[in-house]
Amino acid sequence: MNRILATARSEFRISLRNRWVAIAVILMGLFSLVLSAVGSAPTGELGGDRLSVTVASLTSLTVYLVPLLALLMSFDAVAGEVERGTLPLLLTYPVARVEILLGKFLAHLAVLTIAVAVGFVLAAAAAFRTDTTSVEGLPALWRLGWSSILLGATFLGAGYALSSLARRPSGAAGLAMGLWLGAVVLYDLGLLSAVVADGDGWFTTTAFPFALLANPADAFRLYNLAASQATSAAAGVSGAANAIPIWQSAASVLLWPIVALAFATAAFRKVTP
Amino acid sequence: MTSTLKISALTKAFAGVTVLDRVSLDIAPGQRIALLGHNGAGKSTMMKIILGLIPFDSGTVEVCGNRSGSAPARTQVAYLPENAAFHPALTGQEQIAHYLSLRGESPKLAMNLLERVGLHEAARRRIGTYSKGMRQRVGLAQALIGKPRLLVLDEPTSGLDPVSRRDFYALLDGLATEGASILLSSHALTEVEARTDRILILSGGRMVAFGALGDLRRTADLPVAVHVTPRNGYATEIAAALPGAIRVNGDLRLNCPQDEKLPILAQIASFGDKVADIEVVPPSLEAIYSHFSQRDGQ
Numbered sequence: 001m002n003r004i005l006a007t008a009r010s011e012f013r014i015s016l017r018n019r020w021v022a023i024a025v026i027l028m029g030l031f032s033l034v035l036s037a038v039g040s041a042p043t044g045e046l047g048g049d050r051l052s053v054t055v056a057s058l059t060s061l062t063v064y065l066v067p068l069l070a071l072l073m074s075f076d077a078v079a080g081e082v083e084r085g086t087l088p089l090l091l092t093y094p095v096a097r098v099e100i101l102l103g104k105f106l107a108h109l110a111v112l113t114i115a116v117a118v119g120f121v122l123a124a125a126a127a128f129r130t131d132t133t134s135v136e137g138l139p140a141l142w143r144l145g146w147s148s149i150l151l152g153a154t155f156l157g158a159g160y161a162l163s164s165l166a167r168r169p170s171g172a173a174g175l176a177m178g179l180w181l182g183a184v185v186l187y188d189l190g191l192l193s194a195v196v197a198d199g200d201g202w203f204t205t206t207a208f209p210f211a212l213l214a215n216p217a218d219a220f221r222l223y224n225l226a227a228s229q230a231t232s233a234a235a236g237v238s239g240a241a242n243a244i245p246i247w248q249s250a251a252s253v254l255l256w257p258i259v260a261l262a263f264a265t266a267a268f269r270k271v272t273p
Numbered sequence: 274m275t276s277t278l279k280i281s282a283l284t285k286a287f288a289g290v291t292v293l294d295r296v297s298l299d300i301a302p303g304q305r306i307a308l309l310g311h312n313g314a315g316k317s318t319m320m321k322i323i324l325g326l327i328p329f330d331s332g333t334v335e336v337c338g339n340r341s342g343s344a345p346a347r348t349q350v351a352y353l354p355e356n357a358a359f360h361p362a363l364t365g366q367e368q369i370a371h372y373l374s375l376r377g378e379s380p381k382l383a384m385n386l387l388e389r390v391g392l393h394e395a396a397r398r399r400i401g402t403y404s405k406g407m408r409q410r411v412g413l414a415q416a417l418i419g420k421p422r423l424l425v426l427d428e429p430t431s432g433l434d435p436v437s438r439r440d441f442y443a444l445l446d447g448l449a450t451e452g453a454s455i456l457l458s459s460h461a462l463t464e465v466e467a468r469t470d471r472i473l474i475l476s477g478g479r480m481v482a483f484g485a486l487g488d489l490r491r492t493a494d495l496p497v498a499v500h501v502t503p504r505n506g507y508a509t510e511i512a513a514a515l516p517g518a519i520r521v522n523g524d525l526r527l528n529c530p531q532d533e534k535l536p537i538l539a540q541i542a543s544f545g546d547k548v549a550d551i552e553v554v555p556p557s558l559e560a561i562y563s564h565f566s567q568r569d570g571q
Contacts, residue, residue: 006374010363017362017399085358089415092324093375094347273326 003095007103015111024069028119031061036126051127051137055144059224062148063217067155073108074159075176079169088273098265112152120145144224147253154216157260164267184217209244219252277302277423277454283332292318294478300454307465308458310475316458320425324352337422351421355428357412361401365411372415386414405432426457442468462558474565482565493564495556496528507547
């Protein structure tokens with residue numbers, strides 16, 4: 001445990017010095033504020049409180065931004081050590097590879113948590129300034145907060161796995177961007193076109209819900225939209241959100257970080273310095 | 274006493290090419306071994322196998338009775354890579370504190386260690402600003418953590434100036450006296466000559482020589498050079514008695530096999546006052562090294 005914490009401490013220090021903490025916090029803070037400002041327009045018609053509406057917008061933001069930040073922080077984790085030549089020495093220490101990964105994971109997750117917390121607190125503050133009934137939206141914001149961090153954890157693990165597989169930072173960066181594009185952007189487009197082509201066939205009725213649950217980003221969106229009062233305020237997969245029981249999307253959100261870290265550990269074990 | 278490092282019949286091939294061929298080695302506590310060989314002779318591969326960084330094909334490698342690379346073995350071994358590299362964003366002190374924690378020692382000892390390698394003044398600067406020699410010292414400092422039983426040092430003095438090299442070897446001598454075994458590779462043969470107990474020469478993955486320098490000298494049986502300075506006027510007389518001698522600036526020089534060295538010296542001594550000086554030059558470590566490492570036709 002001490003070795004994990006020592007690694008986490010070092011990694012967090014490196015993230016501070018590399019400006020990752022600043023970049024993540026500023027990005028999340030800025031986007032949250034912008035969304036709160038833009039989100040104020042449709043409040044009246046939808047009838048929800050200000051914060052619930054903001055949470056719906058934040059869900060769409062988070063599903064893009066948090067995986068991106070997580071991948072940007074993690075793609076260098078193993079490949080960077082290989083390139084700098086620091087990995088052989090580190091591996092001669094009496095520290096298990098899984099401990100090294102967990103140390104890095106804790107540090108990066110802390111950075112993400114700080115960024116998410118700053119962003120969401122700013123958004124909440126902006127909502128409370130104009131609408132005192134925003135208290136109703138707090139449970140949704142809290143749910144969004146911890147599920148965002150779990151979403152980040154999933155993509156951190158995925159980033160470590162890609163970093164171990166690529167063994168070179170340039171390759172790892174390419175794979176990470178590919179994963180982001182695939183999982184967060186193209187996956188939904190693919191599903192959408194499949195549903196359109198299929199009509200009311202087997203795919204739409206049987207496979208589609210599972211396809212949504214199998215993608216951590218979609219599961220995250222489903223969970224937050226289904227749980228939130230503001231389902232109607234969001235576009236996209238909101239229809240599907242009502243069809244899938246909430247425990248299923250919650251389970252997907254909870255399980256994915258573990259799966260991703262297991263993948264990362266297995267890939268890291270295969271790296272020979 | 275049990276040996277610190279025990280290697281038997283270690284064999285390793287990369288893509289069909291044999292890099293290490295049935296290498297066996299036994300290092301006792303306190304022994305300092307120099308690992309010599311051409312580039313690509315298998316030195317680094319052997320070190321990485323001892324450290325457990327890469328797998329091997331057959332044979333056994335044990336560190337203090339534990340399989341190499343196992344957790345108990347790793348607690349006993351310290352490593353200094355050829356080009357010690359660290360994260361540029363950390364300071365020397367932070368980096369050493371991290372390594373201390375990984376070995377279960379107090380991170381507060383970092384300053385103390387950096388002082389031992391003469392780096393305490395730069396300890397709070399980022400490693401990114403360090404010179405190669407300074408990084409090498411950070412590497413050395415981390416190798417001193419926690420009284421390792423075996424130190425594996427890959428060309429440890431390559432970036433150091435002459436004074437730092439001397440300090441470095443003094444440090445190693447101290448560690449060896451305390452019972453640590455040291456395995457170091459080097460291209461600086463004269464350095465190794467004075468500072469190690471045994472020399473191991475690898476060539477094409479095979480161990481072609483292992484022993485104290487004196488033993489290797491005898492085994493190699495390279496000719497000894499004898500320089501004789503005759504007194505004025507006696508050069509011709511002495512040269513006639515020493516077949517094979519050549520004149521260089523009034524001196525006589527000849528090479529003789531090891532076993533003829535003493536009879537020839539006796540013969541020269543019999544000239545008494547006619548000889549002004551005699552010098553016997555044993556074969557250099559370079560000559561011995563090339564003798565062994567060229568046996569494979571390299």
